[in-house]
Structures are given as structure tokens and as C-alpha cells.
Amino acid sequence: MALTLVRSFNVDTLLGPGGALQSALPAYEHRPEQLQMARSVERAFTERSYLLAEAGTGTGKTLAYLVPALLSGRRVVVSTATKTLQDQIFYKDLPLLKDRMGLEFEAAYLKGRGNYLCLQRFNAFTKDPTFGSREEVRYWPMIQTWAGRTETGDRAELEIPENFSAWPRLSATADTCVGTKCPLYEQCFVTRMRREAESADLLVVNHHLFFADLALKGAGRRSEGVLPLYEAVIFDEAHALEDAASGQFGTSISNHRLEELARDAVAALPETDSRFTTLRALSARVRTHAEVLFTQAPRVLGLAGAEGGVPLKPDRMATLAGPLELVRQALAALSSFTSSEREPEMLALARRGSEMAEELTFLEKADSTDHVYWAESRGRGVFLRASPIDVAKEMRGRLYGGVDTVVFTSATLAAEGRFDFFARRMGLYDDEGVPVAEVRTIAVPSPFDFTQQAALYLPTHLPDPAAPGFIEAVAEEILQLCEVSGGRAFVLFTSLRNLERAYELTKSRLPYQVLKQGERPKQQLLEAFREMPSVLFAAHSFWEGVDVPGDALSLLIIDRLPFASPGDPLVAARIKQIEARGEEAFEQYQLPQATLALRQGFGRLIRTQKDRGAVAMLDRRIVTKPYGRAFLESLPRAQRVEGLDDLRRWFHADSN
Template structure:
């Protein structure tokens, strides 16, 4: 490690401007030890420590097949296209690596053939995109849609790609030539496979419930999770189930083209699928009223609450069974795939309607014009122990925020790394390496005390007034982050015509487009949880992060409520065992948006006065990086304009 990452190591010779970071070397040595001794390492590495290279280098040297999983496709691309080449070519480590995304990112050659015969299947208005797609399909080596400048929401793409459910697998006539088959072969021959958490857990859920073979990932020896704070959410989603009307629409659409029109059975198959779709439409359109579900909200499901929908659910289940029975007698792989999908959908809908597993929480969710019936494990600890820790002996969990109140206990318990008695289930090392940023010089933390509490009248107006004053200090360049859509909309409505900078709001455009606009022109961006983490805006474009409230998860959400109940039933105090540590991690993530490089400088404003008035609030603030603290806006303005470094000074 020293020879590669040390002060006079190879990296210092190949990377212009590189600075030795002892924190990076310390982390790299622990990752190396985890590989050598087959341990679990849980490592918090503050922003700016260079943690990517600190795990990539020992992974490359380990001689084992390593999966590296990160939170998003963007981070995955960055790791594969920027950091890995540095290890391979800069440091000269001979390591084969493959980037693997979810199946739906790759062109399906079988579906392409069908669309070539009938381009109208792509849907109306897709002529221009089809011309572009067709030319690309003839030359692409990977089939990855990221090579194309397709709009994110191009409605025709699902007709050209597959999911696990719709792929014909080994029975596909184009299986050998298929991009996904070739990708899997490349991954199998690689030392390092770069994935994202969604793909990792989708694959893990599949590999264990159906045996390996249907997933995209080959067998692996070790896993490194970057952005590991996001793992519990990803695992919860993929170990759970979501049944929505969209799945029935897709099923019916595929059933209508599964057989050639001249085939005598085509009409029967289409009729069966249309019947199920109609039954599902009726179920999902009456669900909101029957369940008392409002749009963009969630309601907990119980067998009693689902009772009024019983007859409609039965109708859908019968329809799916009839479709499954019809498909079972067919030889065509397309029709057989429809049969498998029908059976799976049937089992999932039946699981949700029974709503009787004590380990799961069930809820209905209103999303835009649709409704989803969902189930998820209340805790993923046991599932991870069974499905992952028993078969993989080397695991690294890293992120800039894993500790709550200076302890890894919360993270380790939630992910099942500690048992009920608090003992590690596998040899475990915990490591915290500090950030290499100079927070007292680079960051100010503004904690006003004169505002009403969040549940008091006038809170929204006070937040708006503070945002106005704070953005004057920084010249816009601000993220204003909210814990609820309601507050975001209310403050946005008050300020959108009063702020002298472009005002952006989450939901008005795709996230990447908002970020591009934000980076291009000094702006003020209003957003909620999706911008609290995983967003990287280094430099002057972001100089101010305002958070309206402490980010406590809403106990109104069925999943949060079920976790609280489960902890209480186990004799724990849910506020200190769950809500507080969860908020501490989220707060540190929000803070982490501000300082992304050693040259950055800026302000974090926390407008929730409970941070000063409540003991837990003071505890939460203590867990933040050591920024200089201000209570007065004038003093804050002077600090920001002075620009020069000031060493750590106690709170004013």
C-alpha cells in the first residue's frame, strides 16, 4: 500500500497535483487486512479522504473476484471510467473489470427484431428516436442505452429491452448473441465487477429465492459497498414486493404480440390478457376510495382494510391463473415467459392481499396517476445474514456517514452485522477516518434561535424570510432542502418571484437536468430527500445549504411506523434506537452536500430551533463536522465576505 498510495508511492508520480493523505492509506491498509483475514470492515471515511482508491487498490491486489456496489448509476460510471483506469493504467495493476447495470439498460436483440418488423410497436411519435436507435443498434458493442442521447423518459425503450420477467433466457433464439449474455460472460471473466445497490439486491433476492442463474451477476468472493448508508433502503425495496397496474398493462401488451397474428391461438391469448388487465384496472381504480388513500401518500394495509377489495382481487387472481394455465400448454418461449410472469404476479398479489406475515409491513401507495400495493420486510437484518453473510466472507461497508452519535452500533444492527446480544456475526473491524477538509476554515454552521418551532404558526414564513436573507449573503448558489413536499411547495410559492436568481424546484425537470442548470448559473434549488444525499456540486456553484427541519423520518409512513412498533415490542426505546440515529445520519448527509473539495467554502443553515432547545438537538449538532458556528446573520455575512481563513472559534 505504501509503495502505491504512500507519500512517495507510485500514485504521487502519475497523478499531477496529487497530495498524500494519511487517512487514505489507513483505510487502504484496513481494506487489505479485511481481504487477507476474510473479515467484515465497516469504515466511515470523511469526505475528501479518497476512499475510492483506498478500496480499489486492495481489491485489485486481492486476487479474488470482487463486486463493488455503489448507490447510483452515475457513481458507478464515475468509478468505472475515472478511478479504475487510474488503478489499471496509472498504477499498472493488471485487473480485469466490468461495469454491469440492470438488464433494462441493455438492448434486447429479440425485441429489436420484432420492432424492425413492426416499428409501430414503439408507440406514437417515436419515428425520430427509432431512426437514431436503429443506426446505433447496428454498431454498438455493449447495447447499453447510456451510449445514446435518449431522453430519460423515452416511452419506447421498455419495448426494446427486457426485465428478468420478460427475458426468454436460454430458450431465446438470440441467446448467444445477446448483449446481456455477453455481459454476463465478461463479468464472469473479470476480477472486479462494478454494480449499483439496486442491481446488487435485485440479483441477491433472485439468486437466493430461485438459485443462481437468472440474475446478471456471476459467483463472487467479496463485496465492497460504497455509499453504504443507502443499503438498508435498497435491500428493503428489493426484498419486498410492489404490485401495480403498470405490471398488468405490460403483461397485456406483451401477450398481444407473443404469437404471430396468423396463429389461431393468438386471439385467445390476447383475450385472456386483456381480461386480466381489465380486472386489474378495476381493482386499482377502486383501491384509493376503498382504502381511503390520497394521492402521493401511503396507507398501511391490514386484512380488514383489504376486505372490501376481496372480490376484485379474487377476479384478478383467477384471470392470472387462467392465463398461466393457457401459457403452460404452449411451446413458444414468449408464451411460456408470460405464464411464468402470471404465476409470479399471482403469488405476489396473493401475498399482499393476505397481509399476514408478522415480519412484513404492507401498504398502498398513491403515485401520480397510479397505485401500488406493497410489502417489505420490517428489518432486513435476518435476510442479509441468511442470503449474504453466510456465503460471502469478505465485506467492506464504507461511506462518509455511517456513525450515529460516534457509534457504528446503529448501522451494524440495522444491517444484521450484530446479533440481538450486540455480538458480531462475523469477524468485524470498525474504522473511522476523519475528513481531510479543514471544516473550521471552510464551513460555517448557522443556527438561528429566533425562529418559531417547526410545528408553530409562522414557521414557513420565517423559513422564507431566512432563505431570502441567506441567499443575499451567498449570491444565490443555494440548495434549500425540506423534509416535506408541503413545506417545500409553501416556501417556494412565497419566494419564487422574490428571489433575484433563477429558482429551480424538484419535480420540474429530471434530477440531472436540474443539477446541470444549477451548475451553469447561480441559482436557488428547492428540493426534498432526493437531494439530501448522493449529489455532488463542487466549487462556487453551491455555497449555501439550508435545511428547514431536522430530518426525522415521518412516523406517518407505514414502514417507519412498523419499525417503531417492532423496536417497542422488543423492549427498545424507538426514539433513541431508531429515529434519532436515523436523523443523525440524514443530517450529516445533508451537511455533506456543501463541502466537496478542499477549495470549497460555504454555509450550512439549520433553521430548526430544536437543535438549540432540546437535548437531542444539541446531540445531533455535535455529530456534525466542526464548522464555525453562528447565531447572528450579520456575523455570518462578515465571515462569508471576509473569505479568509479563521481557525476554529467557539460558538458565538
């Protein structure tokens, strides 16, 4: 490791008044909250303990954990939920600490394998390049030129569409990578990335990569992991950990995955090889039976028209028993095809076929009480999945025994002022309620003055969300609210169905640029939103990790309280598990989860000390139901207004 520090450095000399940060930043403002958090993180590293740190928007929490992490002298992984924060840490915060504040260290930015060009697969693709459309063909010369000069192999260097269909054939996954047996292993971009990581003091990753690596190592495939040994972990945007961990610790078989296996099998041998004809026939058998299975599955499983996933019910899975068995047999035949140690790609095909057959059996039996079995469709993809109901056990078994310092931080960790909900979900207490390690907590408030900067509009004249005509009433309210704010609004929905309906009812009546999630890539939508007064209709991914400071965003409209749908298979399984323990699922799980989600949504509005704007919650239950108090108490202390005239006066007060 390369860490060499001036020993007089500590969090106070770096982040306190008159410290290195003040010297480095002309517009420096001392933030006591930042220093308070940094001292707590420093203590966690010194005592080798666990810390839950909630830090309100504007605290400067990134530097508050980076400084003590770098001063610790240990190799630390920083894991985030979004690429935006990864980029900020690596390209903005770390250069500030290194170039302008005098810290000497080495850092590495790591992404999943799928982000990097695989030289072996690139060479194979070059022999027979095929594309999903004529539009994609025009990118090929650029990709070839780039492949010959890139030093990282990171597709982020390329200006190609996010959905560029040929990229999966130019990159590798944990399934397709043959590791040290690859003839181009030494030149491999992932190998280079790994070696950079092995000499780094700080590793910047995302949650999906972190848990994918942990899952591979837990499965005994340590050589296929990406991360080197580390001594401590900092989870930023920690509120997103449960979903990320659940996805990576689960099992998933899809038509895409089987199609990729069949395609790779055909490409594994040259046509001149005497075995090629047999291998091509085995590949065609996998493809044919997979197409039958995944053509029938949406109808049989009830996926048509479903929003989100549907449970894999035993009677419906029994209807698919024939197609499932044929796919399993085809995979078994492919995995038993003759290969030797001198043919790593053939060995990888055999392993993949065998593993997928086992996973299909696991999915079909659906008899593990620790997992929930479900299916979903996304675009042309159909997925059969099994996810752990509770990631707490996985976290205890895979992570906590191997590291003595873990910091969880986010603007939203505490529900109703308590960390119990998050701590239980993360497995920081065992089944008897005993902490797995010394766990400390700290809640650092935002430096923003929400009483002056934000208003909270809570109308009670709208129908209940379950009542007929709710979304139509919401659409009319959106029109009036946007007239008050002059557009400049995010309209956030808890379901795609409501989003689509409200968008159709209002798009031609709003005198502003109207944008909708999914019409363009996320960054392009945000750029267009900033350019002129706009109204953006969005769901899911825009509830968090979106930063629009300034006047461009002055109004945040939320259609309903963000309770997770009890019809979602994973949510339903968690509710059932909690109730089986004799606990109350609404109080223990659904309500705290929803309050955290609402706080995340609210957090999109005020991003700097100069921002000013209003949040409109159109779900009357926040006022009329007893549990509404939990939501109101969890939100920043904004000025509450109940009528449109009051809201209009509040907005106009800004210009007086």
C-alpha cells in the same frame, strides 16, 4: 481471472509518499487518512473479516478500497448507490490504477437488465412500433440505427428522455427475460455482459442490481441472476443499503406490471396462430380487471393526496376483495393457457401470471409478521407492496454465509461516534447480539478544515416546525439568507409539501435563477445551477450523491431535522418492532437515522479543500431540545453563528 500483479506492490508502495499514485498525479497531495483506510481494508482481505469504514469527505476512500481489493487476487464486487459514483470508479479511478499506476486487471461495469436493449423484444416491437406521444416517434429512426451498430446495447449510449415510454417494450426484466430458452440468447447483450463479468476481477454494480441478483438467487432462480460467483463485497455509500435491500427483498404488484403482462401476452403469438384470438381475450381480461382494481385502489386505500405510502389496512383491503379476486382469476386463466417447452415466451407468460397471482394473495392476506404491507402512487402508477421490516435477517440468510470478506464504507456510518446502529440494521449481530463474523471498525476524519471552511447558522427566532406559520417564516428566512450569499444555494426539504409551498412563496422574489427538483432531469438541473448564481429547491435525492465543488454552491439551507415520518408504513413498522422488543425506538432508531441523514445533507457543501460556505439549519429544535446535542456532535466542527449579521460578516471575510 486476468489478475497479474507485480508482487512488490502493496498499499504503501501504491498510495504512500513517493508511491505510484504520487508519480501518476502531477497535483498529488499525500493523504494519511487514505493510507490509514487502505491498510484497514487490506487487513480485512488478509484476515477474511468484515470492516465498517467511515471515511470523511475528501479522504479518497475509493482508491483506498480499490487498491487492496485488486491486490487481494480475488473476485470482488464493488456496489454503489449512485450511477455517478459507478461512472467515476469505472471511467476515472480504474483507468488511473491500470494505465498510470501499473496494475493489471480486468473490470466489468454491470447494470440491471432494463438498461439493455433486448433483441427479441426489439424485433417484436419493430413489427408494430407504438409510442406514447408524437414527440417520441422522432427517436425511432435513431434507435433503429443504433440497434444495428451498438456493441453494448446500453441505453446510456442513446440520447433519449429518461421517461421514454417505449423503452420498457425494448428491454427485458427478470419477469420478461426467458434466459437460455431465448433463440437470441447467444447474441443477447446481457449474456455478453455476464460473460465479461465471469472473466473479470472486479465487478462494478449498484445496490439495486446487487440485491435484485441476491433476491433472484435466493428464490431459486440462479440462472436468471446477473452476477457470477464472487468472493468479497465492498459496499460504498453503504448508508443507503437498508432501503435498497428492503425494496428488492419485498413484493410489488402495480398497474404498470399487469399492463405489461397483458401487452406481452398479445405480442406472444402471431395473429395467424389459431390460439391468438383466445390469448388476446385472456389478455384483455387481465387488463380490464386490473384497470378496475387500480382505479378503485387509490380512493379505497386513502392514497389521494397522501405524501409517501399508506398502510394496507385489512378493512380497506376487504373492500377490494372482489376486484382482487377477479384479477387473480384472470391471471390464473392466462397462466394455464397451453404452451410447450418449444415456446419459451409462452412459458414465461405462464410463470409470470402464476407468480403475480401468488403475490396478490400474499399482499391481500397481509399476515406475515416479518413484513409491512403498504401502497403508494407515483405519477400514473399505483403500487401494492410488502417489504421486510428488518433486512438484518435477509442479509444474514442471503449474503453473509456466502462471502468471508465484506467492507461497508461511507462518509456517514457512525451515529454519535458509534457504529452500533448501522451494524444492527445490517444484521452484523444475531438476535443474541453475537457477531456473525469478525467485525472491525475504523473512522477516518476528513482532511478538510471545517472550522475555517464552513459556518453553521442556527437561528432560534423561527417557529417550531409543528407550529402554524413555520413554512411562511422559513420562506422569509430563505430570502434573507440568499441575499447574504448572493444565491448559490441549495434549499433542502424533508417533505415535498414544504418544498412546494416555500418555492411558491419565494420564486418571484429571488433575484437569481430559481430551480426546482422534478422540473428537469437531475443532471440538467445541476448543470444549470453551475452556470450562474442560482437557488435550487430540492428534497430526497439531493440530500446525497450530489457533488457541486467550487463557488457555485456556497449556502446550504435545511428546513427541518430529517426525522423519518412515523406515518410512513415501513418506518412505523420498524418502530413497532423495536418497541415490541422492549427497546426505546426514538433512541435506538429514529434519532440515529436522522443524525446520519443530516450529516449526508451537510456533506453536499464542502467538496474540496478550497470550498467555503455555510449551512443554515432552520429547525430550532437542534438548539432547544435535549436531543439536538446528538445532531450537533455528529456534524463537522464548523464555526457556529447565530445571527444574520454574523453570517454576513463571515461571508464577507472571505473577500477581505
